Amino acid sequence: MGLDMYLSKRLFVGALFIEGSIDITKNGKKLPINLSKVTYIEESVMYWRKVNAIHRWFVENVQNGKDDCGTYVFKPEKIKQLLQLVKRVLNNRELAPDLLPTMNGFFFGSQEYDDWYFEDLAQTKEVLELIVKDPATKEFDYEFIYQSSWT
DSSP, rough: OEEEEEEEHHHHHHHHGOOOEEEEEEETTEEEGGGOOOOEEEEEEEEHHHHHHHHHHHHHHSTTOOOOEEEEOOOOHHHHHHHHHHHHHHHHHHHHHHHOOOOTTTTTTOOOOSHHHHHHHHHHHHHHHHHHHHHHHHHOEEEEEEEEEOO
């Protein structure tokens, strides 16, 4: 139990504009995929566990204040905004309570601004920088998806 957080990216490929098929292997068995029926390609980007400051940021900046374990789609600009905040806090740890405050909740983890807090931010920074620097993120119209769960 506890706060689990997932970040994915997806690309609309528009089923009608793709032809052909591919085979993927799942559980040792081939699974044919008809590409003309594929609408989105979705990839996992990051998983957090009980990083409630990041969760709070998503609730306030992507979920319109609703903390409901819903699935929220947003544009890459939000990734850039979060990355800038994370960098500022890592460069000046005293800003943490103001820029990326923790929050309490049902098994949401620690509310301390300790080594774990800053290690989680450092890992977040690494992943978000990869997203921002990826030429595909700039060239194609990716959407991002945030979802949380604490059940």
